[in-house]
Amino acid sequence: MAEAAANSRPQHRRAPLPASLIWGGVLLTVILALAIAGPSLSPYDLDALQLDMRLMPPSAVHWLGTDEFGRDVLSRVLNGAQSSLLMGFGATAVSLLFGVPLGLVAGYYRGWADEAIMRAVDVMISLPPIILGLLILSVTSPSLWKTVLAVGFVYIPIITRLTRGITLEVASEEYIQAARARVEGGWYILFHEILPNAWPPIIVESALRVTFAMLLAAALSFLGLGVQPPASDWGLMIAEARPFINSAPWIACSAGAALCVTVIAINLVGDGLREALDPRLARRR
Amino acid sequence: MAGYVLKRLLSIALTMAVMSVLIFWITQVMPGNVAYMILGDFASPQDVATLEAKLGLNDPAYVQYLRWATGLLQGDLGRSLVMDRPIAPVLWDAVGKSAILAGISIGLVALLGISLGVYAGVRHGRISDHIVSVATYINIAIPEFLWAIVIVMLFAGYLNWFPATGYSDLSSGFASWARHLILPVFTLVTGLIAHISRLTRSSMIDTMQTQYVRAARARGLPEKLVIRRHALPNALLPTITILAIDVGIMMGGIVVVETIFSYPGLGRLLMFAIQNMDVPLLQACMMVITFVYAAANLIADLLYAFLNPKVRYGRSSSE
Amino acid sequence: MTDHVLKVEDLSVSFPQSGGRARILHNVDFALERGTVLGIVGESGSGKSTAALAVLGLLDNGGSIDSGRVVIDGEDLYAKSAEERRQLRGGKISIVFQDPFTTLNPAIRVGRQIAEPLVMHRGMTEAEARAETLRLLKEVGIPDPERMAASYPHQLSGGMKQRALIASALACDPDVLILDEPTTALDVTIEAQILDLLDSLRITRSLSMLFISHNLGVVSRICDEICVLYAGRVVEYGKSASILTEPRHPYTKGLLASLPKMSRERHRLQPIPGRLPDVRKPLSGCVFAPRCHFAEPRCQTTPPAITPIGEDVAAACWRASELARTPWRIESSETIPRRVDAGDGKPIVVARDVERTFEAGGAMDGISFSLDGWVPRVSFGRKVVRAVDKVSLTIHEGEIVGLVGESGSGKTTLGRCLIDLISPTSGEVAIDGAQLLNASRSEKRDLLKRAQIIFQNPDSSLNPRKSIGETLERPLELVGLGREERQRRVAELLDLVRLDASYAERYPHQMSGGEKQRVGIARALSTNPRFIVCDEAVSALDVSVQASILNLLLDLREQFKLAYLFITHDLSVVSYIADRICVMRNGTIVEVGSTEAIIDRPQHPYTKALLAAVPKVPELRANLDR
Secondary structure, eight states: OOHHHHHHOOOOOOOOOOOOHHHHHHHHHHHHHHHHHHHHHHOOOOOOOOGTTTTOSSSSSTTTBBBOOOOHHHHHHHHHHHHHHHHHHHHHHHHHHHHHHHHHHHHOOOOHHHHHHHHHHHTTTTTTHHHHHHHHTTOOOOOOOHHHHHHHHHHHHHHHHHHHHHHHHHTHHHHHHHHHHHHHOEEEEEEEIIIIHHHHHHHHHHHHHHHHHHHHHHHHTTTTSSSSSSSSHHHHHHHGGGGGGOOHHHHHHHHHHHHHHHHHHHHHHHHHHHHHHHHHHHHHH | HHHHHHHHHHHHHHHHHHHHHHHHHHIIIIIIIIHHHHHTOOOHHHHHHHHHHTTTTTOOHHHHHHHHHHHOOOOOOOOOTTTBBHHHHHHHHHHHHHHHHHHHHHHHIIIIIIIHHHHHHHHHSHHHHHHHHHHHHHHHOOOOOHHHHHHHIIIIISOOOSSSSSOOOOGOOOOHHHHHHHHHHHHHHHHHHHHHHHHHHHHHHHTTTTTTHHHHTTTOOOHHHHHIIIIIIHHHHHHHHHHHHHHHHHHHHHHHHHHHTTSHHHHHHHHHHTHHHHHHHHHHHHHHHHHHHHHHHHHHHHHHHHHOOOHOOOOOOOO | OEEEEEEEEEEEEEETTTTTEEEEEEEEEEEEETTTTEEOOTTTTTTHHHHHHHHOOOHHHHHEEEEEEOOOOOOOOGSHHHHHHHBBBBEEEEOOSOOHHHHHHTTHHHHHHHHHHHHSSSSSHHHHHHHHHHHHHHHHOOSSSSHHHHHHHGGGGHHHHHHHHHHHHTTTTSEEEEEESSSTTTTTTHHHHHHHHHHHHHHOOOOOOOESOOHHHHHHHHHHHEEEEEEHHHHHHHHEEHHHHHHHHHHHHHHHHHHOOSSSSBBBOOOOOOOOOOSSSOOOTTTTGOTTTTOOOOHHOOOOOOOOEEETEEOTTTTTTTTTTTOOOSOOBBBBBOOOGGGGGGGEEEEEEEEEEESSSSGGGSEEEEEEETEEEEEEOEEEEEEEEEEEEEEEETEEEEOOOTTTOOOOOOOHHHTSSOOEEEEEEETEEEETTTOOOOHHHHTTTTTEEOOOTTSSSOOOTOOOHHHHHHHHHTTTTTHHHHHHHHHHHHTTTOOOGGGGGGGGGEEEEEHHHHHHHHHTTTTOSSSSEEETTTSSSOOOHHHHHHHHHHHHHHTOOOOEEESSHHHHHHHHHEEEEEEETTEEEEEEEEHHHHHHHHHHHHHHHHHHOOOOOOOOOOOHOO
């Protein structure tokens, strides 16, 4: 049992990579490649209006059909990858940039710093994410980078809380006491002793956060507060295709499928990372 | 316990106060010139002056805030700019309609989600377990707005079983009322059921592995009793908190769902306020949402405390 | 014909593990005679808890019985259906687990949990069960059964909870009562009370008990027979008195030689080298051979069967008979004199009136509300706990001061105050004559070069993301040593703690608990300190490993004239290692004296109670001792 396992000679060989990590990784690599190569791959000019070719169903000429302005859906879906991925990863980067240091400070120093940070977090989560996003974006003219910032901001409290929780756990370990016993500075303890041990769960959470951010950004674009026409963005495309959902379902379905596949790919990577980096958490799922 | 209740009330009041400052600051102070923002960049100076007078925009920001906040405390939500009438009746009507949608949904989520989670947790590692996992993946991957559109396309478009949009009052017949609610409710609950059942499942699995469950088995209790008496009460305690989180997620979902189904509730009113730059209406909607979410969290906290002997009875002196 | 209430025959159990199954129990045989106590003894990894669960028919996590029988009162447990097995549990056979804090369901009143078997197996009504519960609680020595029954677990202390669990296990008058380390989670005085209770119960109820423990003192106190498990195999089995005074199997010999005893004279401990074999690897020959210094060629090839040696003992060793009178010895066992010259040594650490208070909870907890009728009352100010209450203490060069106390006595807080890991609320601490507490950061770093700490938990005291080399180099880097010098010094340090230089490349997860603890010691030594706080430094280790660490600490003291503050809850260990002992309780030191004086002539009633509570192992037969 556990006690026997703990005492047996340690194994040096590494466990094989989880299948979900491999599949997710391959899928995500393909998507990233398409996103980067998208503009040169797309068969048609993005904004080329062909008013005589409106709402054409998929055919040999337009593999995924055309939209209400006669624009090629495949080209727009390919190009939409960039904005979706940018929003997902960009927003997550923003929330990590602020959330991780805040969580480290709150969890390690405790006291008034902890109190102040956590009360601020309480206020920020007193509005549900989408609503907070709407509030932030409601009064400014919409743009892609503002959406990235707003979505990133919305998820700061979640990263802060997570980091704080892990920090509390790690800070109670005796090697942190040992570092303090040799009078290490706060910076060294936070970033050289605690952070390396806090990374695995944070990375796993960030992978899932990317998908949430991507979906939140898409929803905001869908509601008209994110990316603006005529940009090609999956959320926006679905919004624009909504009136034609029964006559031309291919537009919304293509963009929707692209979004779903991307989200699933990132989720697989996240789950795989969880399994590989943090077996304790993986078991709990 | 009484002390705990008072403390939670105070902390919620504090959060609401800070949030009201934040909402006011973001919507009215931060944009710089609100009048131009509302009227557009090419508004005539007279129009701007009229609006500034109407909203009291020439006063210092804190005076504007205090005027607004006192109004709120007295139940005065202000006047809508676009509709040019008091906000309160419009808002309460919308809140009522959203409450129907949300109430039915959260009830279904609690009932179906928790039972599914418990079931999957007890039969850990079997087929039901995999169903929950797959459902979770689908839930994570398909955003609400896409799900709603697909549902409209299938059930309203092709099958034509239910109306795609609108709301029908209960006074015009139960059947019609229900038919208008089915698709929005269905859209809202699918994701949340997956969410809560996954968390209930893992909570149940954790509880089934505790030492006190093992001890109950060692006393010779039949497995059903072990689950019902020893595992369930402890496993379900955390789901109270999760339900409160789900209320929050649902409020976000309501904005999307009401927009798509043209359901005349709070979410649609909020989008109306944003699209038309109706700042007083936007502020009022935001405050109501903050309040409802805070209330949901408060109820969850109190219920949790009431059901958890550690909070309810505290520590006795026999230590 | 003896009347065996429980018989375990040829029992093998395995658990799933990455890449196959790991066998945890190998053909285990033992039998419990009615009305007696059989002790199952072993260190961690011996499989003793698995044996208990197998006897209950409660193996979980995929564990399965590969062979053998468990016979309770003539009935084969595993020949029965799962339903019949369930009905035996809590009725004919019941168990008390190790940790009373997690064994009671936090959401159910204690009385109701105790009553469960009564309703289940004896068919009582709720009211009858309630009355019987109160009677049981009284029987296990609970002064106020009514209040106890109405309490939730979190409202009770550990000792009270364990009494309640014993009451529950006794509820249906079981044929066999299994006790799985029932006192390990408790303080020594509470442990003594529980053992007293079990002692009296076995007489009043003529109980048959299976007592599982790693603690030889506890076992010798309560058991009639002993079954020694090593790596899932029975290595020695027989009468308790005989095994403990005249062990036949080398492992048992080693175990007893590793044990620090409370005595005036101090002999060097004789640890068992090496570690447990990997359960995943197939083994030919005797399982103990790799660690046994009596091993012969045949021990490596053919496993010995357990065979009777003399009347009341059987052992699984080829050489058991010829070695019967040979003691376990791998190092010289000269006596190590204690320092009694503490007075003329130079003081290294001087603490004066050190006080440390803690405020309970976060900032918001400082405000408390109450309802007076319907009028809310607000009060400010947090509950203050005084962990260390005006303690003064001087430690001299080369002196080992033991600090003993039970949980909550403030011993750990005091130890950390001395090196400013926890800042005292008031008082003074001087190291080598210089004030520590108000020193600037650079001065503090300078002072703390001379005062270091060794921690309790080898799994937690090393950063898992750093190699041993990195861990040991960092303090040297802070002192300003160059790269080459650091590496040379790391090799030196590893050598000091008897580890191979190649360990610098390893990571903590690639090492055993004892090895990690050695690295912890090396880290503490890296800056050439004069004084080291050993905070429960050997408490998490198995006896055989503990002995080698204690030896190492004593050697290092000799070599470097180090002073230790040795904090522990274990009186045997402290009386072995310390020159002087401080007894701590409720934040104050209640008695200080030379080890000899404390052991032989304790003054304070609390010290007397502590000493009386320690379960002792009988002395080995004279001819074995030297």
